[in-house]
Amino acid sequence: MxxxxxxxxxxxxxxxxxxxxxxxxxxxxxxxxxxxxxxxxxxxxxxxxxxxxxxxxxxxxxxxxxxxxxxxxxxxxxxxxxxxxxxxxxxxxxxxxxxxxxxxxxxxxxxxAKYLGIPGEKENVGRGVSTCATCDGFFFRNKKIIVIGGGDSAMEEANYLTRFASEVVLVNRRSELRASKIMQDRARANGKISWSLNRTPLEVVSGEQGVTGLKVRNNDTGEDEIIETNGVFVAIGxxxxxxxxxxxxxxxxxxxxxxxxxxxxxxxxxxxxxxxxxxxxxxxxxxxxxxxxxxxxxxxxxxxxxxxxxxx
CATH class of the missing domain: 3.50.50.60 (FAD/NAD(P)-binding domain)
Structure with a gap:
C-alpha cells in the first residue's frame, strides 16, 4: 500500500x-x-x-x-x-x-506524437526531424524546412516556423486541407510558406550532417520527387x-x-x-x-x- x-x-x-x-x-x-x-x-x-x-x-x-x-x-x-x-x-x-x-x-x-512510419523518420529525430516547432524551430534559423500535415496544428506550426526559417514548405498527401478556414487563410497569406499538396511522403533522406530532403510521390503524376530541406516537422497530431x-x-x-x-x-x-x-x-x-x-x-x-x- x-x-x-x-x-x-x-x-x-x-x-x-x-x-x-x-x-x-x-x-x-x-x-x-x-x-x-x-x-x-x-x-x-x-x-x-x-x-x-x-x-x-x-x-x-x-x-x-x-x-x-x-x-x-x-x-x-x-x-x-x-x-x-x-x-x-x-x-x-x-x-x-x-x-x-x-x-x-x-x-x-x-x-x-504521431509519426508517419516512413523510412528515415524515427532514425533522424533530433537530426532534423521534429514534432515540436516551439521546441526546435530556433535551430533552423535561415534554413529551408518542411512541415507535414493538413490540419490546424500543421498550419500553426508552419506559421510559427516562418519566424526562423528562410522558407517553409507545407506537404500534405491530399489536395484539400483539414484545417479550419481561418487557419488556412492565415497560412496562405504568409509569403514564406509554399505549398506541395497531393504529395505522399515516402522517406526522410539524410546524410552525415542530418536531414537533406524528403522523398514524396506526386499523386497527380505518380512520379517520385525529392524536396530538398534541412528539417522535417511532422505535424499530424x-x-x-x-x-x-x-x-x-x-x-x-x-x-x-x-x-x-x-x-x-x-x-x-x-x-x-x-x-x-x-x-x-x-x-x-x-x-x-x-x-x-x-x-x-x-x-x-x-x-x-x-x-x-x-x-x-
Whole structure:
C-alpha cells in the first residue's frame, strides 16, 4: 500500500515526485517503456529556465529523477496494464510488478506524437526531424524546412516556423486541407510558406550532417520527387496515453484527461492528472512541470483531508 503512486516520468511526473518526496509521502513512481518522456528524444533544450547555455533533454530528465530520489521517491519499471479506480484503495496491475495499491494516483503518462512510419523518420529525430516547432524551430534559423500535415496544428506550426526559417514548405498527401478556414487563410497569406499538396511522403533522406530532403510521390503524376530541406516537422497530431485507464476518467473528444479548472483533479476524487496527458494546447516541458507541482500539492491536501476525516 502506497500513499501515492505516480504513473509516468516526464517533467510533470518527476516534478510531482520531487514535491511529494519532500513532503515525506514517499511516492512510488512507475516508469513505462520510455522513462523521461519525449524529452529523452530531444537533443538540446534551450527554453527551460535556469540553463542559460541550454541542456540536453536526457540530462535534464536524469537530473529531475536524481532530485526526486534524493528526497525519497521510489522508482520501479513496469507497464501499467489496468487500473481499478472504482473503490479505494485504488488498484494498479503492473506488468512485471503485479498488483499495487494506492490511496491516491497521479496520471502523468503524456501524449505521444504521431509519426508517419516512413523510412528515415524515427532514425533522424533530433537530426532534423521534429514534432515540436516551439521546441526546435530556433535551430533552423535561415534554413529551408518542411512541415507535414493538413490540419490546424500543421498550419500553426508552419506559421510559427516562418519566424526562423528562410522558407517553409507545407506537404500534405491530399489536395484539400483539414484545417479550419481561418487557419488556412492565415497560412496562405504568409509569403514564406509554399505549398506541395497531393504529395505522399515516402522517406526522410539524410546524410552525415542530418536531414537533406524528403522523398514524396506526386499523386497527380505518380512520379517520385525529392524536396530538398534541412528539417522535417511532422505535424499530424498527438495521441494522449490514456488507453490503460479503460474509460474510467473523463476525457475530451481527443482523449485528453479533463481536470477541474484551476486544479489537477479528475472526475474521481484522489486521482489527479498532470503534464501533456491533460494538456492539448501548450505541450511544453515547463508547463508540464508546473502542473506536476500542482498535482503534488492537490494530492497532499487530499491525503491530509482523508486522514482528518478518518480520524473523526
Amino acid at each position: 502506497y500513499k501515492t503512486v505516480i504513473i509516468g516520468t516526464g517533467p510533470g511526473g518527476l516534478t510531482a515526485a520531487i514535491y511529494l518526496a519532500r513532503a515525506n509521502l514517499n511516492p512510488l513512481v512507475i516508469e513505462g517503456q520510455e522513462p523521461g518522456g519525449q524529452l529523452t528524444t530531444t537533443t538540446e533544450v534551450e527554453n527551460f529556465p535556469g540553463f542559460p547555455e541550454g541542456i540536453m533533454g536526457p540530462e535534464l530528465m536524469d537530473n529531475m529523477r536524481k532530485q526526486a530520489e534524493r528526497f525519497g521517491a521510489q522508482f520501479k519499471s513496469g507497464w501499467v496494464n489496468q487500473v481499478d479506480l472504482s473503490k479505494r484503495p485504488f488498484t494498479l496491475q503492473v506488468e512485471d510488478l503485479g498488483e499495487i495499491q494506492a490511496e491516491s494516483v497521479i496520471v502523468s503518462t503524456g501524449a505521444s 498527438h495521441t494522449p496515453n490514456t488507453g490503460f485507464l479503460g474509460g474510467q476518467l473523463t476525457t475530451d473528444d481527443h482523449g485528453y484527461l479533463l481536470v477541474k479548472p484551476g486544479t489537477t483533479e479528475t472526475n474521481i476524487p484522489g486521482v489527479f492528472a498532470c503534464g501533456d496527458v491533460q494538456d492539448s494546447r501548450y505541450r511544453q516541458a515547463i508547463s508540464a512541470a508546473g502542473t506536476g507541482c500542482m498535482a503534488a500539492l492537490d494530492t497532499e491536501r487530499y491525503l491530509e483531508n482523508a486522514e482528518a476525516a478518518a480520524a473523526v
